[in-house]
Structures are given as structure tokens and as C-alpha cells.
Amino acid sequence: MGEEPTTNLTVAKLKALCVLNDLSASGKKAELLGRLLEAGVDKETLGIEVFDEKTSTFQAASPEETSLEPEAEVDTDAEGETAAEDEPVMLSLEDDDTMDNVPLPASDEDDKEAGQAGGEDDDVLEAEILEADLVDDEDLDTSEEADEQQEVPLPETSSSNPSPSKRSEKDAMTLLEMVRRPQAIAVMLTVLLLGAGGWYYVNNQLEPFTADSLRYGDSMGYMITEGSFLASEEYVSLVTDRLDDPPNYCKIRLTFQGESTASITEGTGAELSTQSSDDRLGAVKIRGGQGMSWLAVESVNDMSFSQFDVSGHYPIASKCSDFTTDTTTGQADLTLTSWKELREQVVLATELDFAATLSATAYEGTAFTYGVGGIFGDLEELSPGLGMVIAPVELTDFFGNAYITKDATGTSSGWEWRVTGSEKIGSTNMWKVTASHRDVRDFCLGYATMTMWLDADSPWAARQTVDVAISSSEASQSSCSAWQQRGVDAVLPEGELELHHTFERTTLSRGIKAIELGKTYDNRPQANDLNPDDDELVNWGVDGTHLPDNSTVRQHPLDEAMDCIDEFSGVASGAVTALDNDGYVWRAVDKQNGTSTEWNLSWVDSDTTAGWLHFSVSGGGAETLACEFIAKGTFDESVSHNRDSIPKVLPLHAIETRLMDDQRFPALTGPAALFDNNGPHESTSMGYLVVVPGTGFGIDFSDLLDTSGATTVDVQRQWQDGTKDRSFSLLADASDGRLIGWTSLSTEELG
Template identity: 30%
Template sequence: MKRSDLEKRTVADLKVLLEAMGLPRSGKKSELIDRIIDSLRLDEQDTGDSDEEAPSEIKESDDDDGFLLLEEEEIESLEIPSEDSSSVIEVKAENDSNEVLEATILEAVIVDSSEAEPRAEARSKPNVSVSLGDSRKSSRAIFLGGLLLVAVLAGGGYWWTWMQDQQTFAVEPARYGDSMEFTMTGGSVQVNGNDMVALLRDNTGSALEKACGDLAITMNGMSSIAYRDAPTSEIGDPTDRDNSGATETRDGYGRLHLAAERSLSYDLLTDLSGRTWTTDGSRCSSSLTWEMNANSVDISVTSWEELTEATTIRSEAIMDFVTPDGDRSMLQNTAFGGTGIAAVDEVLPLFLQPAVPLDLRSTFGSILLEEGSTGTAEGWDYTVEPAQRVNGELLVPIKMEQPSIATCLGHAKLDLLVREGAPWPVEQKVDILIDKARESSDCSWHESAALDFAVPDGQLVITYTIRESTFTAGEHAIVWGDLYNSRPGAGEGIPNTQMQWDGHMPDESTIHAFTVEEAVECLMNSSAGNGVRSALNNDGYLYRMNHANDGVEETWNLSWVDPDSDAGWTLVRSSSTDCTVVNDGTLAPSDAPEYNLNAIPNTLSIAEMQSRMMDTSDFLGATLVLMDGGMLRSDVEFTSRLVVTQDTGLLDFIDDIDEGEVTFTASRSWTDGDSENSFDLIMDAERGRMVGWLQSTTE
């Protein structure tokens, strides 16, 4: 090898080689080349001797039953010089009709115990445990890995073939520019039970409004997934522009983060059938059924995954549902992270987004995937099975099962076919059965309480298969775990002006003329509404407050509960001159909420929640709907709601579920031509965090 051969390599290639040789990777390109040549004692004019020595050293390692895990870092098409043309193994490379070998820069990793050690990297590691049925040691792995890398750079193509035959690799991180098109076949969703059907119905706009009791969905079609390679101009801080490919996005507090932008789309044909409502719409019929076939469903989801934590901090989704008759319903959703309740966030993806190709790196990290390996990754038990050759490709099957679901609810299984170098499975088969009636005595209290909180009654069965159609690799890896300079600090942008309740959430708003404090004062001075007055005078509180404005008068609908768990509601209206208690009533005991005064958290005021909601720089998508000319539209309703748990201590077994949660919502409904529109926004009133918003359109 001549110096000119090394000079043709990229700086990234040279740094990979230096890392494998245990040498420093800093410096200019010329310094990196000098360091490689000096270390391996290569003559600057002719280094052919080293190429000749490499095979013997590697053979010696093989005799010693040594073992190398070679991890692909960069992929680049190389021409392979060879004195014996018959020894050249031809592998089809993209963008090259001559089928030259697509060689790979490889990194040696030592396996030196019965447990595979992932290589060090600046990423929050997945929760992974692993055991290997056959561990092997190599005392020369680092040195031999360096020689092997030189051999690959010089054109030793048979080393690549040797590694393919080992059927072992570690998963790579996704790259900016990675994209995959895939098909979905055999898609089926079977839902039984009113609560379970309601979960799907409430998350799909009007598309499933006819469904109740039982629902069957079949779906097939085309899909795609990709990480966008964004230009560096989208990174505001110049010191962060080494994260080329990343972009900026805002979180639920309005703070800017660097993130990898992922897009996901589905173009599906679906058939729907099941039970429906009685003719008067009062209940779910036991005999009336409906079906609607050949429906078109287009779904697109864009998510932004923050680089440091490798978690989704924002997502935007659109679902467009069109019937064969041309009736159309569209759902647009923006969400900022999860619900904030860990037990719920772990379960919801099983229902709401099951058809997403598994991100292999976030699941398995850099652990060794070898035949016979078993372990636990991100809460899933897995087994690596013998490799298969499918259409000339070497694919590794991995079987996965979620143990908590298996113990408590039914089963959740994934069958994967994985190819080295791809961030997503080549094939993914999903089989999910959720049924709370199947809960066994082996289900722990912790698991049972969490699932009772998160999973509705009923049965859900999901099966489908997705298969890769095409895959295009990006150029540079996403650096998860990077602590970039502009990242918001702890507590930055999070308000600390929380206030104690005095019977209700503080208002103090100047946006609406009739505040809740004035409404309560009106109640106290009125002869009507005895129940709410008694409650507020005896440690009761307003657990729900809804404000509406018809353009002439403002109205508060106030829901109350007292220490005896008696509950009711009162309607108070204000005009320009006075206020009136319009109506009131009590709730049946079965409809009354739990009473728990000690569970009420401190919250921001309604005034501050409105101010944060109306920030056009942070939440433009919401303000375009809720505001006009810089002012809140008069037809916007807003509501604060307190949800408390019974003071039994049961939920102490579940992490991150507070006894009391307060939400602030804003909603609006309007007609635009032939379309009916509704918009709902929700915020966390304790911290001022935007949770998200949902817009539904029906034509």
C-alpha cells in the first residue's frame, strides 16, 4: 500500500482504523496518515509486505479459536485490486452495474467473557441483558483487527466473505438519509368490548364513529420510513453544526433542541366491519352490524427525536380516511413527548402505533447478535436463531416476546429478519393479544396496577407483516447521546410560579372579563346553588371548570365535590351588569369523582396557561386555529380539570403516577363550507407543558 492509497480514504475511514489500532484519532488528515504508517512501520513508498503478513496473523488467530466481532461503521464502494481475478468475490453494489465488491470499513471488538460487552459510546444505553451460549476469547483481537482493517483497505476481499459466513454482527445506529420502503400484508385488528373499541374510536376522529362493541379491521398497502438529512443551515448555534443532518425543534415548554427528524407514511386499503349503535344512538346494539369495505387510509407521521436523550420530543401526524362513496374525515395531531406517566407510555404504543418498523439500535444497542444469543432488550425477551439466506442475502432471525404482557394480558410477539447495516428489520411479523380477562396469578401487583390504569377492558388482537421493498443508506451516523452546546439546561424555560388552590384553580385572567373568582363570589352571594356553597365552605373544591363565551355573555360551568363525595354542577352566567346562577344539579354516586383534598397539586393560574398557549413562536400550529389578529377567538372554550385517585396508597406501587393531575384544555368547533371542524388542545397545568393538540375535519 502506498501513501496515496491512504490519502484516497476519508478522514472518517482513517479514524476508524486508528481507533481499532488503539491510536489517537485527533489531528489533520496528513497527521492521521503519518500515525498509521509509523505505527505499522510501513514504508511510505511501498507497504506491500504488510498486506502479505496480514493473512498469516489472522490465520494464527483462527488456530487459537479466537473470535472477532466486526462492526460496520462506514460503507463505501471500493475497487478491489487482485493478482488472481478468480479470487475476487463479486457482490452487487448500489449504483454500480459492473457489480464490484462493496467493501466495508470494519472495527474489531473483543469478546472476552461469557457476556458480550457493547463498545463504549456516548449514548444512553437501552436496558439490555445478554447471555451467549458459546463465548470465545482472543488475546490478539485489537492488533489483528487493525491488520484486518488494513487488508480491507488494500483490497483483501476474502476477509469480507469470511465475516459474512460468521453470521454475527452488532446493530448500527441509523444514518441521516436512511430510507426504507416496505409493504404491509395480512394486517388485521380485532377489537371486542366497548371500552377497547372506544380507545380506537376516540383516536381516529370520525372514521370509526359507527363502531361499538366489536370491530374488525383488515389492512394492506405500501409504507415508507426515513431519517431526513437536514442542511446545517437549520442549526442555529454554529458550535453545534458538527451534528450535520440534525435539525431544530421545540419541546412542550417551547425550548429548542437538536433532533433527528424521522418520517413515516402509510398508503393503505382497509375493510371495516362490526357492531354498531341502535337506531336512536342510545346504546350499542347486540344485533345490528355494519361494514364498509375498500376504504382508503393515508397516514403520515413526522417525529423529532432529541439527540441527547434519544427520545421523541415532538410528533405531527395526519390521517386521511376516504370511503368508497367519497366521504372524508381527516385527523391532524401534534404531540410533545408522551403522557408523562411512565406506566402508560410503555403500554400505549402497543395500541396506537403498532405498525412502525422496530428501531434496532434503540432496542439492542451495540450488543452482539449471534446464533443462540438470548437476553432482554427494552423489556422484551429475545432469542437469536440460525441465519438464513433469502434471495442471496444473509438474514438473522430474532424472536421477541414481551414478558409482562405474556404474564398478565395475553401475548405480544415479534418475529424479525435483520440484515447487517440496516437500522430496521427486513421483515417484521407482529402478533399481539391483549385481554385483561386473561390476567393470571403470576402477574405482580405492580404490573397489575399499571395495566389496570392504562389498559381498557376488552380484547385486542393485532397481526400483520411488513417487508422491505427498497433500502437506501445514508452517509453519516446519527450521534445519539451527544451533549450539544445549545441544549436547554435543567429547569430552563419551566415556570416556577405555581400557586396553591383556594377551592379552585386560580384564574387571574385578563383575556376573559368574567373570572372564576368572580363566579364563585356570585355563587356565595346567591340564594341558589346551595350544594356548591356548602362544598366550598367545608373543604370541598371545584374539580372541573369550563368557560364559554357566546359573544354576548360569558358562562362558567363549575363541577364540585365535597368530603362526603357528594358532587354536582352549577352554571353561572355574567352579562355586562350582573351575574346569574342559571342552573345547578347533583350527580349520581356512580358518576361522582373521588374526593382527595391532599392530592391537589399546586398549579399555574389560568392566566399563565393562556399566555403560554398563545405563544406564536412556540406553538404556531395551535395559535393559527385559536387566535385571530393576535386575540383569542370568542368561540374558544377552555377547561381546567382535576383528576385525583382515591387515597388508598394502591398506586404507590406505580412509579410516576401522581395522586392528583390537573389539565388545562382549549377547544373550538366551526364550519368551513361543507366541512365540520373541531380542535382540542391539552396542557399540563402543574408545569405549563404543552401535551399536544388534535384537529378533526369531516366532509
């Protein structure tokens, strides 16, 4: 006929036939059917169309012909009764025909009493067999439709003994008949025990799956074990340089373990006040870096560390010691919250709230970033997706619609993953996936690997191990090319950064409503609502000396303070000469000091000579401006002079006005923030920083990437609040006024 054979048997029944014929039960329906045909199983048993000589047509095999083994012709005795001892043992799926009610066998005494009763109709106990049928996924839809269309009557009970119908010679044995016969029991036990149970194998082998979508209200508890974090050399200074009296550590180690909960917030109707319907119920409102309101999915990770021990290592004879340490033990609670926008599915913001007690000092605070950022900071700019290691992976976010099965591969946010096989975790079979971060490897930055164990019931990885090591050491670059080594030297600080830990699921609770991403909603901000108009931007890099600042809420703004420069020609001639020619101020920060304002300016000349000038300004307005020189200096590291790379930006006072808008950024105004209703707090300082390619400080990507310059505005405040030392810091992008992030920290010595 030229066509592939077809069968009316389900996949589950074909798998059962494979098991009983000692064949592999893996594969699709066509593969199973072909395997059985090659093994010699007849077409009638397989439910394949056969030629009917009476009608000269092809007919489907009858239900009686779909038993697992074809029944041989049976002999009958002289009275036409079947010889029980010659009857073969049969296993039947019996899915189409209802089993006949079979009376329990009567004992000899019962037979005698029945004979004495003279044929009276006594009630006979009946055993009704309920069969468990193997159901294939392909039959679910049709069976559910049939259930909806036809009401199934309850079984009728009878007090009389029904006369059993005569079984056809080709009928398979019923389960009840099998149990009555010792040889049938032996065969059934053999089938169950072979290969750890043939039927168990058919029904419980690990099936491929596509990751289930997250739902509002999902929650998973998990343990964090074997946690360790290490930072050395310049990575240490990135932390300690922010302290007033930093210790001379060359290495910091952190060991931790505890428990955590990953969850998806189920937003209420109050979050949809700007919506015309409740179609997006479950989402929450969040303000982005421009202060506009969006709808997003809120993900929360609550981490409680029962062990949170920090060790600081000191250098000895110019080498970092592994033995001389300061060790502090304690506990910590961290809550990591992120918001993913519904339509574009990008992370709008990430918040880290923390509270820790180390020895006799209590720390608490918040770090809030908009867009890319987080614990790995600039490394995430170079290698997006690296931040996935700090929480259990959300499967749909990582795998999308990929089919999770053995040897499946794919890429996600810089990670290359592969399903290596299955493994039992506890009592559950799970798929094991290994992932390696491509950019970290290809840029020769070190390594970043994850191993995940997945099951179809969980939207997160049920178990996850993380190993990350970022290093600029020569040992880690032994296999790198000269270009790669140059890139590492240009991008990375000196030293090492390592993170290792394991997540393991303890509880799982599923929500009801699935999250629908890619959907729009009412009053979603538009592009023209976000960025400033061109006429609001200034291109001071062409021939200006500094970022314009005409603030009306701060005394002595930068434009006014620059009038003092010419008065310092005798004590700071280098700065005066540079700014009178083609030089400019690439860094400026103010500090309020009573009725005066201190300014610290960093300048660069066209020949890349660079230095700084510190002075004080008072008076002004109706009074004569008073300028006082404080200090000056030069920079050891080179600073590039590049006017062409200075971007158009908003003036400093325009950014200040945006940040003070408590409708856009309510967290920035208040007693424990940067502003009050009238302007900056007295202890608040404001400044800006211009970075152009080639600048020799901080982390610079210009040797690897073709980047233009950038201008950022920073606002900082430090103050005493009772027994607490508090600080608040903010960073914004001057090119569009977008808030990049802010941090709030409180430190208190405990009695």
C-alpha cells in the same frame, strides 16, 4: 513451552483447511487451529513454529509449507523429469508468491512448425492468472496500510516466451495446472459440491454483527401486509364518545395493507442558525413541550394504505355480534414523524398526519404529542416501548451495541429479545429475533410479541411481524394471580385491543453521515429555562375552592364567575354548601356565547359527595354581573376528595399566556388554530381537570402505583369552515406549563 500454539495463517485459510479436512468451519481462530491439530494436520501446514535442527531454534513454517495438503516425495525418471502420472493433486491458496507465467501448451503441429523455424523467437500468447485470495478481517488494516505506503507497479508485458522456473518438489500446483488435469478438475468439483460448496460456505456463512448506526438520509421502502386492528367495549367508547352522534358499536374492526417508507431526514445548514459550526449538520430544529428550541434527529414513516376497511359491530341481546356490522371501505395515507433529541436521546415529540376517504366522507388531521404518548396513549405510560410495534424497529435504538449472533439475548424498553437462529428471506440469509414485552406479560395485560429478521446492511428490521392483544377479559387472566387480576381491573378499560401486521423490506438506500447521539450543541435549553419559578406557582389545594383564573383576554374568567355561586343557593344548595365548607372545583370549562360566558363546574365535598353545576355569566365590569342558572346534576361514580394530592400549579391565565406565545407554539395561533393575535377565537373554550388518587373515572393507576395528583389544562375549539367540520384540541400540564399534545381534525362529506 506452556503457551497456546500460534499460526501465521489467517482465519479464512484455517476455515478452508477445516472444510477440506471435513471439519466444522465455525468458531474463532484459536478454535479452528485446535480443531485442525486434533484432526492430525501437521504444524508445518498450519504455519506453526517448528524446531529447526540445523540452527537449534524454533522457526516459523515457510510459505511453501502452508499448502492445504503436504506434498509427498515424488519420483523422477532416468532423465530427472517428474513423472506426471505419479504427481499428487494439490490445492494451493498461493497468497504470498506470485505465480510464474506458464505458456499455453503447444499442439503437435505447433511443435513441428517450431522445429522448422530453426529456433526463431516467435511471439507466444501468455495466460496470466489473477487469483482471488481469501482475506480475513484481521488482515484488512495491515493490507490497507501497505497499499498506502507502497505503490504497486503495473505488470509488464513481454513479447518473448519466458523460460519457466523449475518448480520445487514441495511447491503446490497452480490453478492453471489444476485446470489442465482431469483428475484435478474432479477433485475441485468435489470440493465445490460437498456441503453445497466448501468455498462458498467459507465465504458466505452468516456472520454475527452489531447493528449499524443510522445515517442522515437513510431510507427503506417496505410493504405492510396482513394488517388488522380490533377494539371492543370501552376501547370503542374512547373513540366514539368524541363524536357528536356516536353509533352504538360494541366492536370496531380495521383491516389494512399498503406500502410505506421509513426514512431519516437529512437536515440542511438552515437548521443550524443557532450553531457556531456545522458539526451537527443533518439534525433539525424542533420545539419541545415548553416551547424551547432543540436539535433532534427526525424519523419519518410515510404509509399509504390501498386497503383501509372499517367494520362496526352492534350488540344483540346484550352480546356483541360478529355478524351484524356496518362496513366502510376506503384508502388512507398516514405520516408518522418523531424527533429524538441529540444529547439525551429522548423523544421530544411525535406527529401523526392522516388523510382518509371512507365511503363518501373525507377525513384529515394531525395529532401532535410531546414526550410519551402516541397511538397507545395511557398504555404507553404503563408499558413504555409498546409504541415500537407501529413502525419497523430501528436496530441501534432497540439492540444498542449488542452482538447479534445465535442465542444472543437482551432487553430493550421493556422488550425481552432472543436470536433464535438464521433464516433465508428471498436470497438473503438473516438473523431471526423474537421479542416479547415483559410488562404486558407480567402485569397480565395480555401479550405483545414481535418477530424480526435482521441483516447487517440495514439499520431497520428487514422483516417484522407484530402481534399485540390487550384484554381485561377473564379468559385472558386465567393464569394470573389475584393481585394481577385486581391490577388489570383497576388499570384497563373493559374489552379488547388487538393489532397484527407484517412489515417487509422492498428497497434500501443508505445516507453518508452517521448520526452521532449523546453530543451537546450550542444554545441547548437548560433546566432553569424550562420550568417556572416557585413564586409563579400557586398552592390553591390547601384551602382554595378552584384554580385561580384572572384572564385579561377572556370575558368572565373563573374568578369572576365564582361570584355567582351564592346566588344559586335555592336551586343548587348541594354545590353551594360544599363550596362554602371544604369542597372544591375539580373540573371547570367555559364556553363563549356572544356577550355571555357559560361555565360548567364539577365539585366534590369532603364526604365525597360530588356533582356539577351549569350556569351563565354576563355583564361585569362597569355593569352589574348577571348570573343565570342552567342545570345541575350528581355523579354516579365516586370522586375522591384529597386536597393533599393537589399539586402546586400555574394559574389558568398564566398557562393561557404561554400558549398564546406564537414564538413558542406557532401551530396554536392562526385561523385554523385556537388563538388569534388578540386571544382565543370566539369558538374556543378553556378549562382544567384535577385528578387525585382514587378518582373513579377514566384510567387510574393509583391502585398500582404510588402517584400524586395531577392538574391538566385543556383548550378546545369546534367550528364550521365552508363544507368542513373542524376541531382543535389541546392538553397541557398545569404544574409546569408543558404542552402535552394537540390534535386537529377536519371532516367533509363528499358529493
